[in-house]
Structure formats: structure tokens, C-alpha cells
Amino acid sequence: MLKHVKSKMAVKSSCLCCECSEFFSAMADKTRQEIIMIFVHQKEFCVSDIASRFTLSRPTISHHLNLMKRSKILSSRKEGKEIFYSVNKSYIKELLTSVANDIDCCC
Amino acid sequence: MLKHVKSKMAVKSSCLCCECSEFFSAMADKTRQEIIMIFVHQKEFCVSDIASRFTLSRPTISHHLNLMKRSKILSSRKEGKEIFYSVNKSYIKELLTSVANDIDCCC
DNA sequence: TTAATATGTAGATATACTTAAACATATAGT
């Protein structure tokens, strides 16, 4: 009985119900995916460096960066006038693993 | 020189550029996440059984099911009048693992 | 063939998202 309740709670508090929704929304956009891929060869980028790699406007890139920061995909660090963004690799991997485990619980 | 080209191609053909975009879009919607969670305690469901668990209309549920089928998250099987849907666990897990590996390649 | 049941499709509407232009803020240098 208690075990059943416990497993129901586990489902309810599982990743597929809460913050992974925001994460998947953030990851669904191709521009944002391309932004992430920029970090393959360099750890940090300031906003204008990222914007210069796209045809999109700087405010648009800024919007995407802030959205990804809010959903914990990116972090930022201020250094003088510039703001450097980087990828939160461990957070992303943990979330993906968590979802994979949830899926594993399906019949 | 050639190695550089090769690594650029590797990035281009990675998961974060192609079908995972559709996958993440499909997974971003809360209704679709809830539909997936239905399969935790039962392997297959027909459309009306799924629809009966939501306040949304049946065509709306049908729309979500077809979208998830197109993005390979779900499969369907026809049996008489009914169509039974199930979750493609292995596909989802492979895709999540693939993205996790791509992220791992970031600096 | 007709009726009933299960599901899908088409068109319309409402909401959310992406984008850009214009404006605002913050920092560094002169």
C-alpha cells in the first residue's frame, strides 16, 4: 500500500511533469540548438560573438540566451562590459538521464 | 586540414541539428507529456481511452497522438475499429543518449 | 444496405512564440 503511494509520488514528481517541460521547450528551437553547438569548440562566448554567427538580430539572440539561462541550460558571467555565456553540461545530462529513466518505467 | 572539415561535418550531422528538433518540440507540450505518462501502468491504449482521461476533445488528442507518431515517440496498431498506441521506449532512450553525448562534446 | 462505433481530417479561432526596431542601462575610457 505504502509502496504504491510511494511509486505514485515518484511518478508525480518525475521529470516528465515539471521542469523538463521548460527544458524541452527551450531545446525545441533550432536557433537555440545551433547556439548550443557553438560551444563545442569554445567554452565561453560573449553575446556579440554569438550574434555575429547568425543572421538574426542581436536582441533576438539576447532573447534566446536569456530564455536558455532561465531554463538553466546556459550560465552567464559578467566581465566588464561583456557578458560571457557557457553551457551547463552536467545539468543537461542529468535532466536527459532523468527523462530516460522515467521512460524506462513505462510498460 | 581534412581533419578540420571532418570535425565540422561531424557537428553538422549530430543529433542537435536534425530529428531531435522535432523530438524536443513534441516533448515540450505538457499534454503530450501527460499522454506519455499514461503508459506507465499500461502498455497500450486506444484513442478514446486516452481521450477519456483528459478534458480536451477527442480530435485534439488524436492530433497529439499523430504528432507523436510522426516524431517516432509513439507507435500504433490497428485492431478492428480501434487503434492502439504505445510508447517507443528504445527510440526515446537512444535519442536522449545521443543528445547527452553531443552535449558531452561541448567544452 | 443501414446503423453504430472508432478514428481521422479540414477549417476557423485563440494563444503563444519568434523576430526586429527603438529605447534603456551599464561599463570603460577620454
Added chain:
DNA sequence: ACTATATGTTTAAGTATATCTACATATTAA
């Protein structure tokens, strides 16, 4: 203090998505 540079915010427009109603298709039973 003033100017230039880097970034963020606001507002508005265009586009995409979710949803519903009405209609269409497919299968089974009478």
C-alpha cells in the same frame, strides 16, 4: 561629465501551434 561599446527591455508584427466544431472515413453488426 561625455562618448562609445556591450547588453538588456519593450512593443509590435508576423508566424506557428493548440484547440474546437463539423464533416469524412473505416469497421463491425444487424
